[in-house]
Amino acid sequence: MGNVTLLEVARRARVHPSTASRALGPGYAKYVGEATRRRVLRAAKELGYRPNAIAQGLRKGRAGVIGVVVVDFEHPFTAAVLRGMEISLEAVGLMPLVAETHESSARLEQALDHLVDRRADAIITTAARFPDAEVVERVARRVPLVLAVRSLPGSQLPTIAHDDMAGGAMAARHLLGLGHRRVAELCGPLDVSSFVQRQAGFRSGLAEAGVSEVAFEISATSGTIDEGKRVAAALLERTPELPTAVFAHNDLMAVGAIDAFAEAGIRCPQDVSVVGYNDMLLADHLVPPLTTIRLPSFHLGRLAAEMTHSLLETPDSPPPTISLPPSLVLRGSTSAPRRPNRVQSLPVA
Amino acid sequence: MGNVTLLEVARRARVHPSTASRALGPGYAKYVGEATRRRVLRAAKELGYRPNAIAQGLRKGRAGVIGVVVVDFEHPFTAAVLRGMEISLEAVGLMPLVAETHESSARLEQALDHLVDRRADAIITTAARFPDAEVVERVARRVPLVLAVRSLPGSQLPTIAHDDMAGGAMAARHLLGLGHRRVAELCGPLDVSSFVQRQAGFRSGLAEAGVSEVAFEISATSGTIDEGKRVAAALLERTPELPTAVFAHNDLMAVGAIDAFAEAGIRCPQDVSVVGYNDMLLADHLVPPLTTIRLPSFHLGRLAAEMTHSLLETPDSPPPTISLPPSLVLRGSTSAPRRPNRVQSLPVA
DNA sequence: TTGTAAGCGTTATCAG
DNA sequence: CTGATAACGCTTACAA
Numbered sequence: 001m002g003n004v005t006l007l008e009v010a011r012r013a014r015v016h017p018s019t020a021s022r023a024l025g026p027g028y029a030k031y032v033g034e035a036t037r038r039r040v041l042r043a044a045k046e047l048g049y050r051p052n053a054i055a056q057g058l059r060k061g062r063a064g065v066i067g068v069v070v071v072d073f074e075h076p077f078t079a080a081v082l083r084g085m086e087i088s089l090e091a092v093g094l095m096p097l098v099a100e101t102h103e104s105s106a107r108l109e110q111a112l113d114h115l116v117d118r119r120a121d122a123i124i125t126t127a128a129r130f131p132d133a134e135v136v137e138r139v140a141r142r143v144p145l146v147l148a149v150r151s152l153p154g155s156q157l158p159t160i161a162h163d164d165m166a167g168g169a170m171a172a173r174h175l176l177g178l179g180h181r182r183v184a185e186l187c188g189p190l191d192v193s194s195f196v197q198r199q200a201g202f203r204s205g206l207a208e209a210g211v212s213e214v215a216f217e218i219s220a221t222s223g224t225i226d227e228g229k230r231v232a233a234a235l236l237e238r239t240p241e242l243p244t245a246v247f248a249h250n251d252l253m254a255v256g257a258i259d260a261f262a263e264a265g266i267r268c269p270q271d272v273s274v275v276g277y278n279d280m281l282l283a284d285h286l287v288p289p290l291t292t293i294r295l296p297s298f299h300l301g302r303l304a305a306e307m308t309h310s311l312l313e314t315p316d317s318p319p320p321t322i323s324l325p326p327s328l329v330l331r332g333s334t335s336a337p338r339r340p341n342r343v344q345s346l347p348v349a
Numbered sequence: 350m351g352n353v354t355l356l357e358v359a360r361r362a363r364v365h366p367s368t369a370s371r372a373l374g375p376g377y378a379k380y381v382g383e384a385t386r387r388r389v390l391r392a393a394k395e396l397g398y399r400p401n402a403i404a405q406g407l408r409k410g411r412a413g414v415i416g417v418v419v420v421d422f423e424h425p426f427t428a429a430v431l432r433g434m435e436i437s438l439e440a441v442g443l444m445p446l447v448a449e450t451h452e453s454s455a456r457l458e459q460a461l462d463h464l465v466d467r468r469a470d471a472i473i474t475t476a477a478r479f480p481d482a483e484v485v486e487r488v489a490r491r492v493p494l495v496l497a498v499r500s501l502p503g504s505q506l507p508t509i510a511h512d513d514m515a516g517g518a519m520a521a522r523h524l525l526g527l528g529h530r531r532v533a534e535l536c537g538p539l540d541v542s543s544f545v546q547r548q549a550g551f552r553s554g555l556a557e558a559g560v561s562e563v564a565f566e567i568s569a570t571s572g573t574i575d576e577g578k579r580v581a582a583a584l585l586e587r588t589p590e591l592p593t594a595v596f597a598h599n600d601l602m603a604v605g606a607i608d609a610f611a612e613a614g615i616r617c618p619q620d621v622s623v624v625g626y627n628d629m630l631l632a633d634h635l636v637p638p639l640t641t642i643r644l645p646s647f648h649l650g651r652l653a654a655e656m657t658h659s660l661l662e663t664p665d666s667p668p669p670t671i672s673l674p675p676s677l678v679l680r681g682s683t684s685a686p687r688r689p690n691r692v693q694s695l696p697v698a
Numbered sequence: 699t700t701g702t703a704a705g706c707g708t709t710a711t712c713a714g
Numbered sequence: 715c716t717g718a719t720a721a722c723g724c725t726t727a728c729a730a
Contacts, residue, residue, distance in 0.1 A: 365702080
């Protein structure tokens with residue numbers, strides 16, 4: 001496992017290590033004689049030399065790595081965001097170093113510290129929750145940091161997110177346009193900007209038509225099928241007069257909600273319309289196919305990476321804030337309300 | 350952004366840097382006077398000292414990082430495998446550095462080289478295809494390497510994979526048990542061990558009952574819905590007498606196949622049974638719910654990481670080969686064949 | 699228990 | 715165009 005070092009390459013090419021370094025590196029290669037360069041290159045190839053990125057990193061003070069913090073690889077759009085970042089980072093020779101938080105503040109802090117320790121050139125986090133603001137700001141003082149997907153209120157940090165306010169409003173307008181007047185919301189965790197924005201957008205969309213949503217204070221602790229089911233069941237239990245439409249803060253929750261409704265004998269979309277969020281894989285293969293809000297996640301990933309890169313190139317430019325518009329995907333889980341619901345008590349699973 | 354170094358901590362604590370190092374590191378802390386240690390710890394905290402992992406890595410010769418190569422974050426079980434690895438790596442203070450290949454050999458090589466350059470302590474790859482064998486073996490000579498999920502035929506490298514042979518056989522026996530005798534297979538790319546094994550297992554399962562599958566030479570270039578649809582459409586086009594059951598090499602392809610069948614007016618499971626593979630998220634929410642083979646992917650991730658770790662601890666132990674048994678998940682996409690199919694020509698979408 | 703000194707593999711800087 | 719030298723920040727024999 002003895003690794004070939006620059007010194008050995010230099011010896012074989014009969015040059016000084018620094019000459020070998022110049023010949024191999026892109027920046028200084030022109031200051032090396034053509035013949036010498038060839039010799040060095042050949043020696044390197046023959047020995048199977050690979051530069052030690054750790055030593056380079058120590059010397060140059062940068063690791064050539066961008067730290068990326070995500071909630072979960074299984075999260076609906078994590079893969080798309082990551083792929084976008086990867087593609088645009090690769091173009092500039094940077095490698096993403098990815099860490100998961102699983103929605104735990106402790107793990108977020110740990111991941112950020114890890115990345116700081118590794119001297120990541122910059123960090124992109126898509127996992128910030130409101131209680132993490134202090135930690136994030138602390139880290140941002142040590143290394144350029146970009147907030148992606150999830151923003152932090154009042155933060156001056158460069159931010160790129162989906163326009164969830166617009167997404168929520170879209171959902172509201174769609175439902176209103178269909179004729180719904182009695183609507184409810186199945187909220188995701190409200191310590192995350194995405195869900196707060198969706199809620200605000202949804203409510204303001206309703207308000208435009210003078211409608212206000214069914215009061216209901218329970219929100220999901222995570223955006224999963226089980227949580228969607230639990231929250232929807234609670235809605236059934238607590239709401240005397242059932243809403244004719246429901247806006248779920250993500251597709252998985254929408255699926256859970258539809259499950260809960262079905263178990264109570266309430267059909268979607270005949271008895272209740274459901275709008276999801278994310279347009280996840282297979283959303284179009286469910287029954288009914290899910291009407292949902294589609295997010296330009298791949299694009300967001302690209303832009304986040306580009307923003308990060310330009311932040312490194314031009315550290316003193318004003319921190320940008322980008323917001324990406326979503327779009328409505330019409331499918332079968334929404335339709336006009338059948339008729340005003342009667343007060344009814346329904347069995348709960 | 351001037352980062353605090355050990356030297357500054359040492360100065361503030363009025364000790365020599367080496368003493369500071371000992372006080373801070375876990376191994377030598379006991380050789381430091383209690384009072385001194387306290388002073389160093391306090392100084393470090395006050396200055397917000399964070400050890401430079403790059404410098405540590407250079408000095409110690411190890412980066413404290415395990416390189417992990419995956420095909421795609423969106424791949425059905427990547428997330429589960431990764432989470433398994435992460436959990437067991439974290440327990441021993443190692444961090445996964447993840448790279449994607451998108452099923453490209455060039456990217457695989459690039460990713461492996463990147464990881465070698467970063468002096469990853471070890472590499473786990475779940476993305477190897479047969480043509481990559483040479484590259485993988487080359488890299489394995491420089492750094493401990495574990496083949497996970499996808500094995501390489503004839504390779505002596507430590508390997509941990511799903512028992513796809515058993516999975517394929519399970520699918521075959523299930524279909525045979527239901528009474529099917531005319532069955533076909535929708536294969537994934539056959540330069541990947543997983544799919545070759547599934548095929549071999551399926552065929553041998555059939556052979557036990559003296560059945561052989563419908564001859565059909567087209568295989569998918571990737572395990573996606575679109576590819577499943579394409580291959581299934583080709584099957585419809587080329588097979589005069591339609592099979593009563595189909596084994597798709599993964600769930601997404603199964604979904605695509607069911608789509609293609611539906612477009613041709615062939616219902617699942619009434620006219621054709623379909624078995625998938627992976628038990629992906631939402632497989633139970635499709636229509637019909639997918640009968641499929643479930644893989645212990647989280648467990649595989651854990652074990653792969655443990656194997657890697659013990660490989661580092663005990664480099665001279667014989668390279669283990671582990672195979673993890675899958676299980677059959679019975680759902681609605683399979684049923685007894687209605688009756689022997691007549692020869693028929695069918696419209697293709 | 700603490701200090702000394704050397705060096706991990708590179709590259710920036712300065713001479714030549 | 716090439717060589718010498720020092721330094722990036724840290725750990726670890728070894729000496730005291």
